[in-house]
Amino acid sequence: MKPSKSLLVIDDDKGFCASVRDFFRDREFTTVTVQSGREGLDWCTANRAEVILLDQKLPDCEGAQLCAPLLAKCGEAKIIFITAYPSLDHAVQALRRGAHDYLSKPMELMELQLAVDRAFRTAQLERVEQLQQLHTHRESRHSIMIGESGGLLGIARLVELAAATRAPVLITGETGTGKNVVAKAIHYRGPDPSTPFVDANCGALPENLIESELFGHERGAFTGAHAVHKGLFEMADGGTLFLDEIGEIPLHLQAKLLGILDHGTLRRLGGETGARIDVRVVAATNMDLEKAVEEKKFREDLYYRLSVLRLHLPPLRERTGDIEELSRYLMKDIAPDQELILPDKELHTLCAYPWPGNVRELKNILERAIILRTGGTIYPSRLLEPRAPAAGPGATAPLACSPSLPILPLDDMERLHIVKALAAFDHNHTRTAEALGIARSTLLRKLDQHCLKPGDSK
Template sequence: MIGHVLIIEDDKDMCEMLEVGLSRRGFTPRSFVNGLEGVAAIDTEHPDVILTDINLPDVSGMQVCREVLAKWPEIPVIMMTAFGSMETAIEALRVGAYDFITKPLDLDILAVALQRAVDHRSLKQQVQVLSEAFARIHSFSGLLGESKVMKDLFSRLERIADTETSVLITGESGAGKEITARALHEYSRRKKAPFVAINCSALPDNLLESELFGHVKGAFTDAWQDRKGLLQEADGGTLFLDEIGDIPLSLQPKLLRVLEERTVRPVGGNEEITVDVRVVAATNIDIDRAVADGAFREDLYYRLNVITVDIPPLRKRGADILLLAGKFVGDFAAKQGKKVTGLAESTAKRLLGYEWPGNVRELRNAMEHGVAMTLFDKIVPEDLPEKIRRHAGSGIFLETGNPVELISLEEMSRRYIAHVLKTVQSNQSVAAQILQIDRKTLYRKLQKLTD
């Protein structure tokens, strides 16, 4: 992508040199010899990037940068000066400049910096469009989904969010139990108060008790001062107890008392402290079986399980897999600064055919991996984690030892080209030599790779 560059530089000869040099490199430059004129022209010029000198006769380049970011935050600003120093560079970046270039200018290096800034702006615009599109998709707080099972879930959450009722969230690991608990909190009257989460399986029994209920000074070794527990920290808000099925039997009566009496007694303390907290719990085990086996108190179970919310596994959500994958690709592309716009058709088919034992968490991880690995504007199957690439393979192996499916010759060609490009670090000249085709032919094939 080549862009429109607005140049602010008080040296007319430098302006002319920049206009000629950047025009030859495909840019559309327009120069101004003072800062006020340059800034005033932004609304009519609609530049993709602004290149400004730091030292100007009327205003400083720093002031120009601040005003641009205040009024046109989407336009990246690159600053240049003949007096380069680390302090000046840090100050320029601190006020929000996208990049910093020192004179004398190397036009090729400058062109790369400008192109990178233009690409960055384009990427941010794509992410914004994608975010707005996702905002129109049926959702509930941070949860996304268009499948019937998710719409039913959203409807249930809407009915119970603004109640004081205890909720037990069930579902497989990685399905989204904590984000569901957060959604309940965000839609409740408690949303301005704290949301506090703890994994009950992550701490030893004695530490879990202190973490939940707090302790007084001297209650045990290293208890040097009074400390509030999470139940007090969540006062007025919501406490999320993840993996509640793993809470030890010795602590269950104490938690039951909190739910019934709305009071907390810290470890080693004698006084009851009143708390106002909504408890939302979650588990991925069969808690009915735990009750039957005597591993979980029945009375506590009924206190926690006033309303059950079951999160469907990702494999039962159909096209939501691609919806979520697209969201994750957009997020990670923006974070990694890469121009990745989505999934190749063959990748989408692979995702839909996979079982997703790790649910949404595994999909998120796979898309982060794909964005990091891809050489193209769309994620191809070779960019996915090996476990997903290998899924449902025929067991037939190439000489490389990689498992493949029974696929068409065209698909095999596409995969091999991708493999060669990765091997040579995307050097198309070298790849063309290995493939024994000219660069134009390779370019045409690359254009078809993500069709």
């Protein structure tokens, strides 16, 4: 396989070019040699060089004059200036024009190797930094909280307060309410959003590895620990560590987490000394931590240490006024280059749905509707999960009777009622029709009228 990286040598000394090409023959980059400035520019027009060795004296120009044109064609290239006539003026002039390094001829090949390796390493680190900046920019764009002037007005004020401090934050709420979005908003609205934002799902980490993943380990700390491993706390040093599902952390590690929060000192697994770290912890859970404290499943002191600032996110069914804005935002995020139409009748139906999966379920439904559409209009209500009506003394009022929900057109209400009835009788059309007081043929006609799947004929 041909190497993807290139070293370009621009030097009229053919013997030097041959020596460099032979020396770097088995490396992970391709070595290309040319003998003039014009050849070098022509090559860079059609190719990309990561590192360029540029001689000062060329047949058609001075090497220093070639720096700017080369960088105009290969903007990220690292130019190593080489000359048989070294002087301080030459070095300063080359560096001012964009050269990365400066070497004098004659030189040891090992000296050249160190300079070339250092240049390739610098180029790689710059690309990593650019990717990190792109990631940070995208993450900050996706940390927008929809509903800051509506159902999340109080939350938005608390986010601004939390962003201005390094105090721990505890975010609670049902699954899918957007706890991770709020955590990112706290970080990216802080004084330095370029600092690391590291997230960890404590419930997804294996119990036998969670200590190593969070706090790191020293070489030989346990079987298989062949090298030093940085934990997530160290990776987040200077920034924010988001611990999702904090209630899943084992009790024996909760004391260690409390010690880090209290003293700002981290000791790796198997380590003998601690090191200072500066990490702001944002924790989240859908668990009732007060109950977990009462049941001795979560440390009371850790609970109060995390709850310096506490934000509780309401479920989507309690902020139906935000559903329209949320839907428009999610549609644009899912299909940014498409002009999609969400009819008002669809919005009414979405607002009437209880959304047990909250915003995550809304996004899933919209994404499926966009994928399955046949034109520019989407009908997400056709994909809503049928839910049986509640029963018993503790049951909530039927959907149609809830005074907090908007008044729906009769057509929409009929459709919702049929969906609920079908779910209650496991899509048995005969029993559903009997319960609704209509003929089975009438039920099938209404299923077709409302674009509902007939399901199994029973």
